Structure formats: structure tokens, C-alpha cells
Amino acid sequence: MAVTVNTLKEIKQAGDKFTCLTSYDATFAQLVSSAGVEVILIGDSLGMVLQGNDSTLPVTVEDMAYHTQCVANGNQGALLMADMPFMSYATPEQAMETAAVLMQSGAHMVKLEGGDWLVETTRLLSERGIPTCLHLGLTPQTVNKMGGYKVQGRQDQQADKMVTDAVALAEAGADIILLECVPCDLAEKITQAVDIPVIGIGAGNKTDGQVLVIHDMLGATTGHRPKFVKNFLEGNNSIQAAIENYIQDVKSGAFPSEEHTFK
Numbered sequence: 001m002a003v004t005v006n007t008l009k010e011i012k013q014a015g016d017k018f019t020c021l022t023s024y025d026a027t028f029a030q031l032v033s034s035a036g037v038e039v040i041l042i043g044d045s046l047g048m049v050l051q052g053n054d055s056t057l058p059v060t061v062e063d064m065a066y067h068t069q070c071v072a073n074g075n076q077g078a079l080l081m082a083d084m085p086f087m088s089y090a091t092p093e094q095a096m097e098t099a100a101v102l103m104q105s106g107a108h109m110v111k112l113e114g115g116d117w118l119v120e121t122t123r124l125l126s127e128r129g130i131p132t133c134l135h136l137g138l139t140p141q142t143v144n145k146m147g148g149y150k151v152q153g154r155q156d157q158q159a160d161k162m163v164t165d166a167v168a169l170a171e172a173g174a175d176i177i178l179l180e181c182v183p184c185d186l187a188e189k190i191t192q193a194v195d196i197p198v199i200g201i202g203a204g205n206k207t208d209g210q211v212l213v214i215h216d217m218l219g220a221t222t223g224h225r226p227k228f229v230k231n232f233l234e235g236n237n238s239i240q241a242a243i244e245n246y247i248q249d250v251k252s253g254a255f256p257s258e259e260h261t262f263k
């Protein structure tokens, strides 16, 4: 049966965990979804892992639409979440146009990076039938403003704002909050503060779901490997087994462990 926003809410209410992985093409979408991963993220990380750019900023709405279509063609029942690329949702009007393109390409939900400035946009999309995931913490599209890829929410003021932003966005109709590179305790606090599911990456094992970039979790990424990444192909002899191992370890709470977590 196809995964919906309700499935994820039920998983949260039951105190269970769900998984998310990125995919950008039909073959991986097929592998990931048939293994039982609940959510596939068509991430703008494709700007880095597919296109070889050093940030996600060059990714266009056209790029996202193309890869969303590819993933939709291979998908076996996962919920498809597509990233709204850099500066494609700077105004609520622009956000609605971009979201329409991605939804018509096969997405079931769109993801936007940012806090309370997106309350109105979230409400408008929600009213028009478009589920949203709001990405807080380390938001790669604002890397130039953050001055690098750094853990977010370490100062009390920044942490408090992340909590109030998450609550405001949930009240505005957001369906998922995604937290990237935030201390474990803060991620736990936010997960308890909202009724909607919270997905983490580099946010400890207390969130309702986990996400990784598929290239990272298969050990295919060269160069710097962030602390929160685990190579699941190590000790497994197929991509399928690696994905199954990831699902198992997320559901049991074994991943992420201390070594993949920020304090």
C-alpha cells in the first residue's frame, strides 16, 4: 500500500520510526521503495552528487522536475518528496508556481528550507493541497550566509528560535519538519514539541525518521565524509542488503549511534 502523510503520522503516534533515502533516478527509486523505505527524497543534493557542483545553489526547477519524473517512474509506493531549489520560493507566488511544476512531475510533497519567514507560504501551499516538509537547522541553500556547513542550534537563542519556528510552521500546516545537523537534545525537544513527524540527518536518534543521501550511505561519495554518515555497504554484499540494513538500524534505533551524533 502506498505511503501517505497519514502513514507517517501513524508511525509517529505509535512511537515507531520510518526511513527516508534520496534517489534521483528510476533504478534507485525502484530499489529503495521495494526495500520498504517509506519516503524518497528527490534532493537538490543532486547538484553535488550528480552534477558535481560544490553547493546546491545551481540546481534549477527544471532539473528537479526531470529527476522527480525519473524517480516517479521507478517508485513502488514510497512517498515522493521533492526539493524546491534555491530561490524558487522567494515569494509565496513563486513557491506556488514551483510547487505546481514538481507536483505535476510526480512529487507527493515538496520540501523548503527555512524558518518562520515561510509560515505564510506553508499555509498557502497547504490550503491548495500541497503537503510540505520544512527543512531547519543546517540549510545548504544558505551556505554562503551561514559561512560554511556547520552544526546549527548550539547557542540557546538559536535553539529556542528553531523550536518556535517548527511549532509555527506545524501550525501553518506543514506535514513534516526535517532537521539537519542539530544537537541531539534539541532535535528531541522539537520532535516532542510538534504533532507532525520530524526527520533527522545528523540530528541524533530521537527523531521520528532518518534520511541519508544514497551515495553517502553506499560509500560512493569521495572526499569529506560528514560525521553523521555511515557506509551501509560495508559488511553487506549488495546494495539491496545495505538498504535493508539501514532500515533495520533506523527502526531499532541503532542508527544513528553516538559516533554519528552531535552533542
Ligand code: KIV
Residues within 6 Å of the ligand: 022, 041, 042, 043, 044, 045, 046, 083, 178, 180, 201, 211, 212, 213
Ligand atoms: O538534498 C538533500 O539530499 C537533502 C537531505 C540532505 C536532507 O536535503
Ligand code: NA
Residues within 6 Å of the ligand: 043, 044, 045, 056, 083, 140
Ligand atoms: Na536538499
